[in-house]
Amino acid sequence: xxxxxxxxxxxxxxxxxxxxxxxxxxxxxxxxxxxxxxxxxxxxxxxxxxxxxxxxxxxxxxxxxxxxxxxxxxxxxxxxxxxxxxxxxxxxxxxxxxxxxxxxxxxxxxxxxxxxxxxxxxxxxxxxxxxxxxxxxxxxxxxxxxxxxxxxxxxxxxxxxxxxxxxxxxxxxxxxxxxxxxxxxxxxxxxxxxxxxxxxxxxxxxxxxxxxxxxxxxxxxxxxxxxxxxxxxxxxxxxxxxxxxxxxxxxxxxxxxxxxx
Amino acid sequence: xxxxxxxxxxxxxxxxxxxxxxxxxxxxxxxxxxxxxxxxxxxxxxxxxxxxxxxxxxxxxxxxxxxxxxxxxxxxxxxxxxxxxxxxxxxxxxxxxxxxxxxxxxxxxxxxxxxxxxxxxxxxxxxxxxxxxxxxxxxxxxxxxxxxxxxxxxxxxxxxxxxxxxxxxxxxxxxxxxxxxxxxxxxxxxxxxxxxxxxxxxxxxxxxxxxxxxxxxxxxxxxxxxxxxxxxxxxxxxxxxxxxxxxxxxxxxxxxxxxxxxxxxxxxxxxxxxxxxxxxxxxxxxxxxxxxxxxxxxxxxxxxxxxxxxxxxxxxxxxxxxxxxxxxxxxxxxxxxxxxxxxxxxxxxxxxxxxxxxxxxxxxxxxxxxxxxxxxxxxxxxxxxxxxxxxxxxxxxxxxxxxxxxxxxxxxxxxxx
Numbered sequence: 001x002x003x004x005x006x007x008x009x010x011x012x013x014x015x016x017x018x019x020x021x022x023x024x025x026x027x028x029x030x031x032x033x034x035x036x037x038x039x040x041x042x043x044x045x046x047x048x049x050x051x052x053x054x055x056x057x058x059x060x061x062x063x064x065x066x067x068x069x070x071x072x073x074x075x076x077x078x079x080x081x082x083x084x085x086x087x088x089x090x091x092x093x094x095x096x097x098x099x100x101x102x103x104x105x106x107x108x109x110x111x112x113x114x115x116x117x118x119x120x121x122x123x124x125x126x127x128x129x130x131x132x133x134x135x136x137x138x139x140x141x142x143x144x145x146x147x148x149x150x151x152x153x154x155x156x157x158x159x160x161x162x163x164x165x166x167x168x169x170x171x172x173x174x175x176x177x178x179x180x181x182x183x184x185x186x187x188x189x190x191x192x193x194x195x196x197x198x199x200x201x202x203x204x205x206x207x208x209x210x211x212x213x214x215x216x217x218x219x220x221x222x223x224x225x226x227x228x229x230x231x232x233x234x235x236x237x238x239x240x241x242x243x244x245x246x247x248x249x250x251x252x253x254x255x256x257x258x259x260x261x
Numbered sequence: 262x263x264x265x266x267x268x269x270x271x272x273x274x275x276x277x278x279x280x281x282x283x284x285x286x287x288x289x290x291x292x293x294x295x296x297x298x299x300x301x302x303x304x305x306x307x308x309x310x311x312x313x314x315x316x317x318x319x320x321x322x323x324x325x326x327x328x329x330x331x332x333x334x335x336x337x338x339x340x341x342x343x344x345x346x347x348x349x350x351x352x353x354x355x356x357x358x359x360x361x362x363x364x365x366x367x368x369x370x371x372x373x374x375x376x377x378x379x380x381x382x383x384x385x386x387x388x389x390x391x392x393x394x395x396x397x398x399x400x401x402x403x404x405x406x407x408x409x410x411x412x413x414x415x416x417x418x419x420x421x422x423x424x425x426x427x428x429x430x431x432x433x434x435x436x437x438x439x440x441x442x443x444x445x446x447x448x449x450x451x452x453x454x455x456x457x458x459x460x461x462x463x464x465x466x467x468x469x470x471x472x473x474x475x476x477x478x479x480x481x482x483x484x485x486x487x488x489x490x491x492x493x494x495x496x497x498x499x500x501x502x503x504x505x506x507x508x509x510x511x512x513x514x515x516x517x518x519x520x521x522x523x524x525x526x527x528x529x530x531x532x533x534x535x536x537x538x539x540x541x542x543x544x545x546x547x548x549x550x551x552x553x554x555x556x557x558x559x560x561x562x563x564x565x566x567x568x569x570x571x572x573x574x575x576x577x578x579x580x581x582x583x584x585x586x587x588x589x590x591x592x593x594x595x596x597x598x599x600x601x602x603x604x605x606x607x608x609x610x611x612x613x614x615x616x617x618x619x620x621x622x623x624x625x626x627x628x629x630x631x632x633x634x635x636x637x638x639x640x641x642x643x644x645x646x647x648x649x650x651x652x653x654x655x656x657x658x659x660x661x662x663x664x665x666x667x668x669x670x671x672x673x674x675x676x677x678x
Contacts, residue, residue, distance in 0.1 A: 063674075064671075067671045067674070070578075072577075072578055072670055072671050072674075073669075073671040092582070092583060093582040093583065093584060096577065096580050096581060096582040096583075096585075097580060097582070099578070099580055100579065100580020101580075105578050105579075107578075107674065111571065111574075111575045111674075112575075113268075113271075113572050113575060113576075114275060114572075115271035115272060115274060115275040116271060124575075124576070124579045125579040125580050127264050127268075128576070128579050128580035128581045128582075128585065129580065132264075133264075173579070177580075185674075
């Protein structure tokens with residue numbers, strides 16, 4: 001594994017330094033009479049190396065919160081700090097760069113560019129900052145795909161891959177910039193049980209072997225049960241924040257950790 | 262380097278049919294622009310070439326140049342009233358002929374100076390009568406002055422040299438009189454002259470003014486019709502080593518001879534201007550064809566932007582800035598313009614060659630007559646067409662690119678559920 005810490009980290013990533021810090025997040029969606037407050041003052045802190053899950057019923061604002069945390073969207077009130085940098089102080093285009101450098105995103109739908117090979121899709125975030133062409137970058141992309149069990153499919157187009165394979169390509173893409181923070185929006189949402197387990201185990205390995213900080217929005221009770229920390233969102237507020245002992249394996253019989261990595 | 266172009270190209274490839282249609286419309290617009298430039302330029306050049314070869318490069322006219330008129334007469338508006346009448350000093354002929362010819366011959370750049378007499382007359386063949394301007398020349402010198410002798414389609418120019426009362430007629434004029442070689446004509450002038458003539462040559466030059474109006478006789482016959490003595494002419498015609506110098510030589514001749522001198526450019530200025538205006542109108546119309554192609558490009562790009570909303574969101578989430586997204590879609594416009602123009606080049610070059618082979622008939626009324634269209638071809642047609650289509654396609658891409666750049670990724674990601 002050629003996993004390295006990012007070269008340019010604006011803040012000393014101490015053992016328990018917060019990678020992500022959100023305070024008083026309010027977000028309204030829609031306009032006029034249809035406007036509603038999706039988030040009503042959400043605060044949370046994620047320390048380096050945490051493996052957390054964010055759960056809640058549909059419409060509770062999970063995805064909206066995740067977009068705010070990852071700098072894809074801006075809050076109406078409140079502040080998000082990633083690695084100590086307050087996002088409100090960052091201009092849109094700089095925000096794109098900061099997101100590119102510090103945050104990896106995985107979506108429920110694999111969202112690959114259909115015209116590009118698996119490897120090119122993985123390298124896309126590097127392209128965004130003008131890289132991704134060097135031999136070292138391509139080797140790194142292939143290594144990530146190999147790690148995802150796709151070492152023999154780097155040249156395939158997305159339509160030539162199964163749903164599970166596409167989702168693993170998307171995970172590799174989220175990791176290509178060696179982000180401090182990995183955010184995932186229901187990464188197993190439309191995968192069958194076997195593929196869902198495989199994606200979970202990938203995340204777990206990332207966490208265990210690399211100390212990757214991970215926050216996953218999920219509906220899947222198995223994923224939530226297997227996480228070290230579970231945040232519960234209801235009607236735009238965090239109503240529960242449970243922590244379990246690290247390396248918790250107390251899942252049910254169908255749990256992800258059964259016979260895990 | 263951010264691979265905007267590679268992404269733009271891949272996205273166009275991903276929509277092969279729409280891209281092909283956009284390319285085709287740009288190609289057609291570009292080809293039309295090239296062919297029209299070729300056609301209009303070709304017509305103008307043909308007109309100029311025919312004007313130059315069928316008439317003298319410079320004519321010395323029987324008028325005093327303004328510069329030689331008494332200075333005080335040119336001061337105020339009273340000049341108009343005076344000029345309408347003959348100034349005391351005005352001459353209606355060029356004279357003495359031998360002196361003027363010798364002087365003109367001495368002007369640098371002049372190869373030949375030869376006299377001509379134009380006389381109003383009515384040509385009659387039996388009961389058919391046609392008013393014409395009969396031009397008297399020295400036929401052997403006229404052969405050196407213009408190419409009229411080479412444009413004889415029936416009879417011969419040498420027959421005109423031999424026949425003292427011979428006349429060379431323009432083709433259309435001969436047809437309207439209903440005469441051919443050998444026919445006897447009568448020429449009657451308002452001055453009372455009556456001269457018998459015989460048709461010895463029929464000329465078809467392709468230039469309407471010549472073919473409708475040419476009635477060329479020996480100098481002394483025209484002098485008889487006009488009632489002029491043999492040492493006077495109504496003009497002296499100059500042939501130059503370089504026809505493009507006609508304006509300059511005309512100015513030179515004016516000062517040295519003391520007569521108004523008119524170059525072929527001045528003589529055909531109004532027609533040349535009409536051509537230029539017509540060309541401009543045609544080119545503006547063709548520009549609209551290119552504009553329509555631009556709408557096609559804009560349409561495809563707008564379509565592409567809405568089809569690619571998801572991809573745009575992915576790129577934005579992956580760290581591409583709004584600016585990057587806009588640049589990608591601008592590149593698509595430029596790519597379509599560039600490839601479309603390249604196809605248009607091939608199409609235009611092929612069309613020029615096809616059109617040049619088409620037989621055409623402009624009819625008797627046309628200013629110019631040819632069996633084929635004269636197509637011109639210069640590199641600047643192609644460069645101009647490329648520049649126009651690139652510019653227009655880039656402009657067409659601006660609005661879609663802006664839209665793409667302004668899409669909010671989260672709304673798209675949310676909307677996908």
